Amino acid sequence: MIEAVCESIPLPGGDVEVARPRDAESLLSEESFDHEEFLPYWAELWASGVALAHDVSMRSLRGKRTLELGCGLGLPSIAAARAGGRVVATDWSRDALRAAAANAERNGVAVETLLCSWAAPAPIVERRPWDLVLASDVLYERRNVDQLLAVLPRLVDERGLVLVADPGRPPAADFLDRAACDWHVVSRESRRVPRVSIHRLRRRV
Ligand SMILES: C[S@@+](CC[C@H](N)C(=O)[O-])C[C@H]1O[C@@H](n2cnc3c(N)ncnc32)[C@H](O)[C@@H]1O
16 A cells, blocks of 8 residues: 655645645666666656646636646646646546546546556547647656647647746757757746746757
C-alpha cells in the first residue's frame, strides 16, 4: 500500500486538493526503468504544473476541447475542467492516470483520462482538432523535444492554442528555437510561480 499526502493548491477559482504518493522514489522499479527509462516523475507536483493551472484558471474555457499531455497528478486538467473545458488528461503512465482521475473526483470535476505516449500518439491524433493543448514540465529530456515537435502539429489547427509551462530546462530552449519555424511563440514569466515560463504557441498559417 502506497502512503499518500494531500496538498491544497490555491488557485484563482478556489483551492484544488491534490493527493500524491508520499515517497515518489519508492515507486522506482528496475523493470519499468528498462522499459524506455521510465521514471515515476508523474508522482510529484511540479512547479510548472502549478503555474499552468494558475494560467488556465484565469481563462473561460466553456466547452473547449482541452487535452493535457503528460498530466501527472492532473492539476492543470482539473483547473481547465473547473474553467468549463471538456478535458482529456493523458500520460504514458497508468499510475499517473489513476492518480489524475482520483484527484479530479476529489475536486468534483469531470476529467477523462487516456493512456497515450507521444511516440504512439494515434489515440489523441484521432480526436483532433483540440482547442487547447496543455503541457507542464515535459521538456526535460532531448527525446521529448523531438516527440513533441512531431506530435503538436497533428493535434491543433490554426485556431488551436498550445500552452507549455517550463522551468527553464535546457532542452526547452532547443524546443522553442525549433518550434519558431511552424509556430508563433509568445513567452512570459508565470505571474504566480517564480522561474517558470508559460509559452503560448499558435500554428503559423
Ligand atoms: C516532470 S513530469 C510533469 C507532470 C505534470 N505535468 C506536472 O507538471 O506536475 C512529466 C510527465 O510526463 C509524462 N511523460 C513523460 N514522457 C512521456 C511520453 N513519452 N508520453 C506521455 N507522457 C510522458 C510522465 O509520466 C510525467 O507524468
